[in-house]
Amino acid sequence: MEFGYFAMPSHPPERGLKEGHDFDLKALxxxxxxxxxxxxxxxxxxxxxxxxxxxxLLIAQALMQTKRLRIGPGGFLLPYHHPAELANRVAMLDxxxxxxxxxxxxxxxxxxxxAMFNVDGxxxxxxxxxxxxxxxxxxxxxxxxxxxxxxxxxxxxRPERMFGFLEPHIKPLQKPHPPIGVxxxxxxxxxxxxxxxxxxxxxxxxxxxxxxxxxxxxxxxxARRTGRTPDRRDWRLVREVFVAETDEEAxxxxxxxxxxxxxxxxxxxxxxxxxxLEYLKHSPEVPDSDVTVEYCAKRNWLVxxxxxxxxxxxxxxxEVGGFGQILVFGFDYAENPEAWRTSxxxxxxxxxxxxxxxxxxxALAAAE
Numbered sequence: 306m307e308f309g310y311f312a313m314p315s316h317p318p319e320r321g322l323k324e325g326h327d328f329d330l331k332a333l334x335x336x337x338x339x340x341x342x343x344x345x346x347x348x349x350x351x352x353x354x355x356x357x358x359x360x361x362l363l364i365a366q367a368l369m370q371t372k373r374l375r376i377g378p379g380g381f382l383l384p385y386h387h388p389a390e391l392a393n394r395v396a397m398l399d400x401x402x403x404x405x406x407x408x409x410x411x412x413x414x415x416x417x418x419x420a421m422f423n424v425d426g427x428x429x430x431x432x433x434x435x436x437x438x439x440x441x442x443x444x445x446x447x448x449x450x451x452x453x454x455x456x457x458x459x460x461x462x463r464p465e466r467m468f469g470f471l472e473p474h475i476k477p478l479q480k481p482h483p484p485i486g487v488x489x490x491x492x493x494x495x496x497x498x499x500x501x502x503x504x505x506x507x508x509x510x511x512x513x514x515x516x517x518x519x520x521x522x523x524x525x526x527x528a529r530r531t532g533r534t535p536d537r538r539d540w541r542l543v544r545e546v547f548v549a550e551t552d553e554e555a556x557x558x559x560x561x562x563x564x565x566x567x568x569x570x571x572x573x574x575x576x577x578x579x580x581x582l583e584y585l586k587h588s589p590e591v592p593d594s595d596v597t598v599e600y601c602a603k604r605n606w607l608v609x610x611x612x613x614x615x616x617x618x619x620x621x622x623x624e625v626g627g628f629g630q631i632l633v634f635g636f637d638y639a640e641n642p643e644a645w646r647t648s649x650x651x652x653x654x655x656x657x658x659x660x661x662x663x664x665x666x667x668a669l670a671a672a673e
Contacts, residue, residue: 306622306663308652310336310344311379311508311543312635314363315567318353320637325356328639329363330370335646337371339653345379345409345486345508345632351417354571361398368402376402379508380409380488384424384434388441389461392475396446399477406479407506409486410439412496414579432495434458445473446482486541490584492516494523501527501535508541511634512584513605517542518625537665538629542621545606546633548651549644552609558644559608563636565598573598607631611655618660627665 312332316325329346336344344367346360357363360378367376381391399406412435413419419426424434437456444452445463454461466472477483486506489497500507501524509520521540528535545568547559559565573596576582582596583589587604607614607621622628633652638645 306657306660307342307630308657309342309541309630309632310635311347311541311632312344313347313349313355314357314635314637315354315571316356316637316639317563317566318356320356320639322356324639325637326363328637328642329357329635330366331642332635332645332649333363333367333374333376334370335649337374339650341374341633341649341653342630343375343377343407343632345377345407347379348382348411349415349418350382350385351415351421352571352575354567361394364406365398365401368398368405371405373405375405375407377407377483377486378409379407380411380486382413382418383410383438384413384431385418385422386438388438388459389445391438392442392445395442395483396475396477399479399483402478404479406477406483407486408483409488409508410435411488414490430458435496436499443482446476488543489520489523490581492519492523493526494520497523498527498530500524501533502530503527504533504535506539506541507535508543508632511543511545511605513587514621514624515587516584521626536629536667537627538667540628540665541630541632542625542628543632543634544621545601545608546614546631546648546652547606547608548611548614548648548656550610550651552613555609555613555648556602558641558648559606560598560602562641562644563638564606565602567636568601569598573601611651611659614652615656615659618656619663622660622663627663629665 314329333344346363348360349355350358364376395408412431424431437458441454441461451465452463463473486508487496487500488508490510497507497520507524509517524535547555549555582593585596602608607617
């Protein structure tokens, strides 16, 4: 069991863009100091509560201010980037990271982002674009011979050498490329099937544990397409976490503070408009009106004293059948930074020792 971090990044709409960016940078320094393993930074374009459109700007700065933490986009929204340009940019970032870069990809799920970039997400074009863009990026990173790609959405060439000295030359430091992670939300998730199919790192977003258990089925379905055996140790679960000395203090600082505000003012409303509240319910019979911040904190979040959080974490682990890493869902505690740092610290020093025994069986043993 290891702990990482997943940041949208999320900030209240009144927070200045630089002020929010600076808090995220501070949190990444804390993660490095506290021994977290990795952090993933999201990309969004039209949501005031998720205001960062360029995760690589934050990542590049964070890599210079950290020593051990692996950091990556979580993920780049591939429909909105030309694959050749992104391939070169990510490869350069990998060199700047000295091999600490992860490469997270996503298809984009906000209709307002689809509208801005004129992508037909309702028909699934965003998922098709993601697969095609990734194919191009991987070819540019791994092939040395000239090629011409003419797909449904992009035309890209790896041209012949010109004038004896001009040719594509930028490839990642890590070979054949940085570890690739993909995040999934829905049942039968296409992105999680892609993770299983290609051997990428699957990340399940913050949903009810009973629902998340179906995500591993998608990973296994994808793996069957290519004869792979997926490993639960690669599986990451994003989860809302807040640890304090007592259960009462943790509840006050989570439900009664920025975690509760963000979920109530934004995230629950977003899922309701998508018809996704069912993903948060412990039972289909629960009415939508009962899915409140308090309901989520009680049923889905890992909130409480170190002993309580460890107990809840072990229960989630057993319910989903095992996983390798919890990714703490990042929140904006710029107005009470010490509370957030203390929570992260208690997670590592007090909770982690209590759950070290939670180690998924190796893939081959599980297959047998």
